[in-house]
Amino acid sequence: MAMQVTCDEDLRIAGCDLVVEGEAPGDVAERVVRHLREEHDIDMPDAESIVAGDFDEEVLDKEVRTVTRRLREALALPEGEDETLATGEDTDPASMLRRR
Numbered sequence: 001m002a003m004q005v006t007c008d009e010d011l012r013i014a015g016c017d018l019v020v021e022g023e024a025p026g027d028v029a030e031r032v033v034r035h036l037r038e039e040h041d042i043d044m045p046d047a048e049s050i051v052a053g054d055f056d057e058e059v060l061d062k063e064v065r066t067v068t069r070r071l072r073e074a075l076a077l078p079e080g081e082d083e084t085l086a087t088g089e090d091t092d093p094a095s096m097l098r099r100r
């Protein structure tokens with residue numbers, strides 16, 4: 001299933017027109033993470049860790065945590081084990097549309 005992540009809409013980094021498309025979450029995450037590090041100076045965790053949900057949110061800056069969460073949402077990745085979003089109200093309608 002092809003997926004697409006845009007900096008502006010999905011990650012809400014205003015004014016950036018980056019669009020990354022790919023077939024695998026790992027591939028897309030890899031390129032988005034590289035872009036975020038290089039172009040936006042955001043110290044993202046490794047793409048592999050993001051996809052696996054294998055990173056410690058507590059140690060991340062607030063901005064990094066927010067962008068990481070949005071990236072995972074954009075990739076439609078399942079929530080990490082210690083996430084409790086049972087209500088599902090945290091889901092962005094725009095990214096819901098995008099997944100269909």
Ligand SMILES: [Zn+2]
Pocket residue numbers: 007008013016017018035039040
């Ligand atoms: Zn960007």
